[in-house]
Amino acid sequence: MYLADASDATRCKAFPTTLTKAAMKWFDSLPLRAVTSFDDFSHKFRMRFSIQNDKVKHAPSLLGVKQEVGKTLRDYMEMFNKACLEIQDLPTKAVIMGLVNGLRESPFS
Incomplete structure (x- = not known):
């Protein structure tokens, strides 16, 4: 807002200071x-970043959520729950299938 009347050069220099992670890498x-x-x-x-925001996640994406070696069941459940919250109208059957599929082999599973 403060730079609305600034020159192109000033705005181009200032804008990158607002970037983080993937945007800074780009x-x-x-x-x-x-x-x-x-x-x-x-x-x-x-063009680079607005397209990424439009990607809608679906139930099959839960199959990619796996319990990593060295991670606790609690860690896995937190990660799995976050993934579930990103999906609209998620069927219960898909949640159960994804949850069981992502568990690491152990006495619990």
Whole structure:
């Protein structure tokens, strides 16, 4: 908001300071002189990251949640519950199948 009236160069310099993790990695991978203006920069950013937000998760994605070696059952349950919360209209049968499928071989399973 404070930079709304700032020059393109100032906005291009300030914007990367707001980035974290994947966005910063993407920014660091841009070739030199790949950005010609702030509008160009913001367009490239939106094209790269707005698409990822639209991905909808479905029940089969639970099959990828596995209890890792060295992780407790409690850790696995927390991770599994978070994955379940990302899926809308999740059938109970899919939850049970995903939960059992992801358990590491042990006396409990």
